[in-house]
Amino acid sequence: MSTTTHDHVVGHDAGHAIPTGWRRWVFATNHKDIGTMYLLFSFVMFLSGGVMALAIRAELFEPGMQLMRPEFFNQLTTMHGLEMIFGAIMPAFVGFANWMVPLEIGASDMAFARMNNFSFWLLPVAAIMLTATFFMPGGAPAGGWTMYAPLSTQMGPGMDMTIFAIHLMGASSIMGGINIVVTILNMRAPGMTMMKMPMFCWTWLVTAFLLIAVMPVLAGAVTMLLFDRHFGTSFFNAAGGGDPVLYQHVFWFFGHPEVYIMILPGFGVVSQVIPAFARKPLFGYASMVYATASIAILSFMVWAHHMFATGMPVTGQLFFMYSTMLIAIPTGVKVFNWVATMWRGSLSFETPMLFAIGFIFVFTVGGFTGLILSLAPLDIQMHGTYYVVAHFHYVLVAGSLFSLFAGWYFWAPKWTGKMYNETRGKIHFWVSMVAFNVTFFPMHFLGLAGMPRRYADYPAQFTGFNQVATIGAFFFGLAQVYFLFAVALPCYARSKELLDAPDKPWDGAEGLEWTVPSPAPFHTFENPPEVV
Amino acid sequence: MAGAGEHDAAAVWMLKRNCAITPKQFGVFYCSLATVSLSIAAFWTALGAWTVLPFAGIDLIAVGSAFLVYARHATDYERIIISPGHLIIETAQASHITVIELNPRWIRIGLEDKPRPKIEIRSAGQVVLVGTHVPVHQRAVIAGEMRRCVARLG
Numbered sequence: 001m002s003t004t005t006h007d008h009v010v011g012h013d014a015g016h017a018i019p020t021g022w023r024r025w026v027f028a029t030n031h032k033d034i035g036t037m038y039l040l041f042s043f044v045m046f047l048s049g050g051v052m053a054l055a056i057r058a059e060l061f062e063p064g065m066q067l068m069r070p071e072f073f074n075q076l077t078t079m080h081g082l083e084m085i086f087g088a089i090m091p092a093f094v095g096f097a098n099w100m101v102p103l104e105i106g107a108s109d110m111a112f113a114r115m116n117n118f119s120f121w122l123l124p125v126a127a128i129m130l131t132a133t134f135f136m137p138g139g140a141p142a143g144g145w146t147m148y149a150p151l152s153t154q155m156g157p158g159m160d161m162t163i164f165a166i167h168l169m170g171a172s173s174i175m176g177g178i179n180i181v182v183t184i185l186n187m188r189a190p191g192m193t194m195m196k197m198p199m200f201c202w203t204w205l206v207t208a209f210l211l212i213a214v215m216p217v218l219a220g221a222v223t224m225l226l227f228d229r230h231f232g233t234s235f236f237n238a239a240g241g242g243d244p245v246l247y248q249h250v251f252w253f254f255g256h257p258e259v260y261i262m263i264l265p266g267f268g269v270v271s272q273v274i275p276a277f278a279r280k281p282l283f284g285y286a287s288m289v290y291a292t293a294s295i296a297i298l299s300f301m302v303w304a305h306h307m308f309a310t311g312m313p314v315t316g317q318l319f320f321m322y323s324t325m326l327i328a329i330p331t332g333v334k335v336f337n338w339v340a341t342m343w344r345g346s347l348s349f350e351t352p353m354l355f356a357i358g359f360i361f362v363f364t365v366g367g368f369t370g371l372i373l374s375l376a377p378l379d380i381q382m383h384g385t386y387y388v389v390a391h392f393h394y395v396l397v398a399g400s401l402f403s404l405f406a407g408w409y410f411w412a413p414k415w416t417g418k419m420y421n422e423t424r425g426k427i428h429f430w431v432s433m434v435a436f437n438v439t440f441f442p443m444h445f446l447g448l449a450g451m452p453r454r455y456a457d458y459p460a461q462f463t464g465f466n467q468v469a470t471i472g473a474f475f476f477g478l479a480q481v482y483f484l485f486a487v488a489l490p491c492y493a494r495s496k497e498l499l500d501a502p503d504k505p506w507d508g509a510e511g512l513e514w515t516v517p518s519p520a521p522f523h524t525f526e527n528p529p530e531v532v
Numbered sequence: 533m534a535g536a537g538e539h540d541a542a543a544v545w546m547l548k549r550n551c552a553i554t555p556k557q558f559g560v561f562y563c564s565l566a567t568v569s570l571s572i573a574a575f576w577t578a579l580g581a582w583t584v585l586p587f588a589g590i591d592l593i594a595v596g597s598a599f600l601v602y603a604r605h606a607t608d609y610e611r612i613i614i615s616p617g618h619l620i621i622e623t624a625q626a627s628h629i630t631v632i633e634l635n636p637r638w639i640r641i642g643l644e645d646k647p648r649p650k651i652e653i654r655s656a657g658q659v660v661l662v663g664t665h666v667p668v669h670q671r672a673v674i675a676g677e678m679r680r681c682v683a684r685l686g
Contacts, residue, residue, distance in 0.1 A: 188552035220584030526667035
């Protein structure tokens with residue numbers, strides 16, 4: 001971890017007029033403002049996707065159709081996935097990157113401030129287009145977030161809007177990735193060598209590399225869908241000489257690295273939170289960096305484990321099975337290092353630490369079920385069941401989302417200048433943690449018993465676990481509303497009831513971001529600090 | 533980044549932006565990215581999914597342009613040397629170096645009359661602006677240092 005010899009307090013905001021009113025946000029070029037807009041956008045999408053999830057769970061509370069038509073149920077499952085992945089998780093991590101990367105490397109802003117503005121404003125446009133598909137003839141896309149052909153080639157015009165929205169979101173991600181790469185590589189403060197960088201920056205550098213490498217694959221896949229739909233090609237139409245399985249291969253070649261795009265920055269957040277509250281340096285920093293890079297490299301070699309049930313030669317099954325199992329090694333290194341960092345540390349359990357430990361616990365459960373699914377013979381049994389739904393929600397909700405919450409509680413004092421209410425933070429954590437497990441743990445049993453995913457109805461034998469899951473989901477949703485109104489908004493509204501945050505609210509925290517005042521001034525590190 | 537030093541009765545200000553990577557390292561990073569991205573695109577093109585290739589091309593052009601725009605100015609600097617009888621301003625911008633020599637006895641140093649002003653060095657109708665790479669709040673300080681140096685040495 002780095003230390004600095006620079007006096008950072010002097011000179012912030014000197015000689016600058018800070019823009020005000022709507023222009024500050026619409027024409028924003030400041031990394032902190034853009035970061036805040038990303039976080040706000042992602043939370044809106046999180047709520048939108050969350051409402052869809054609750055509608056799905058409400059319908060599944062009892063067997064039979066109660067609240068909606070099956071077609072609409074399918075639209076909800078599809079849009080829930082798309083909005084949560086492309087609208088909530090990815091932009092939330094980009095928001096964190098915008099806020100924290102310049103502050104952590106001692107840079108004054110992102111490398112391309114105007115491109116940063118553009119890449120953000122593409123997102124609301126894409127989100128509106130995506131959500132507007134509900135009101136189009138035929139409704140929203142209903143073939144699942146993976147948009148498999150031939151379902152997607154047969155759907156209404158909503159699919160075209162979705163394809164366009166995905167192109168826009170992909171362009172936004174690539175621009176965001178370029179900005180982060182150039183910022184991290186070029187704008188590190190003197191003395192901030194690569195191996196002194198905070199883990200969050202490292203994980204984002206690797207993530208940005210992944211984004212830039214795989215987004216063209218997604219763009220190519222959805223463009224082929226568009227061509228098949230409107231331009232007479234037969235990429236995925238067997239009758240025209242095409243192959244629908246090709247779409248699955250191309251999609252998952254993007255889709256699996258995408259999983260790591262959504263979790264690696266979370267690893268970075270947790271790797272900074274745990275040392276701060278264990279009051280010890282991160283155990284095995286170098287191995288963490290190499291494990292991150294290893295996960296990224298392996299992520300290109302495992303895509304077809306999503307397709308064991310589609311069919312492939314035994315050699316292919318073996319290759320993808322073993323390569324998938326290999327990912328457990330660098331991931332295990334990370335989990336080991338987090339636990340070793342806590343070992344004999346002077347631990348305290350403020351909300352960021354609770355979410356970080358919660359992350360380790362539930363993410364590890366998700367990792368183990370992933371290992372089970374990597375076994376081709378087992379996966380063929382479990383493919384398309386609720387076991388898979390449980391697995392990826394353990395990884396993405398409890399993994400990505402809990403790490404995002406850990407990061408928010410950790411850095412919100414720096415962003416808002418206010419200490420959140422610790423009691424309310426803990427209530428948020430415990431209700432989220434319990435409700436999450438009540439929601440998703442029974443899904444393992446449902447999946448093992450054979451309940452298929454993406455079905456609006458089910459046999460009566462599955463009623464009990466579904467009812468438990470639905471009750472848990474509503475409590476989980478309420479916990480997030482509680483977070484918004486009782487924890488986050490009072491901080492952003494600078495409530496007088498909350499304590500002012502000191503420059504460094506966590507005594508074990510290290511890094512350049514804690515050397516600037518709280519809230520971080522509009523301009524920081526205009527003169528790069530010296531890191532020793 | 534700004535730095536001033538005095539030796540042999542001359543004062544030197546080296547004003548440059550912070551850059552943590554050499555153009556060569558940047559090139560290596562870009563080549564690794566291009567290799568991965570083009571290999572992926574070529575793989576899918578060979579399997580019939582040729583639409584990946586143009587997007588990979590657009591992607592790499594965008595990344596390359598961004599790298600180029602940044603790297604082109606990464607080594608820009610302004611060096612101001614004030615010695616008895618000479619004021620030399622050496623400016624490097626996108627590998628183009630210009631050197632201007634002025635007589636310190638006939639110069640006036642101040643700040644532009646604009647928002648976010650640069651340092652203005654005037655001499656016999658000629659105006660040279662420096663301080664692009666210095667934070668705004670430091671420009672007045674550096675202009676003051678230069679004025680004092682000129683008064684002492686000039």
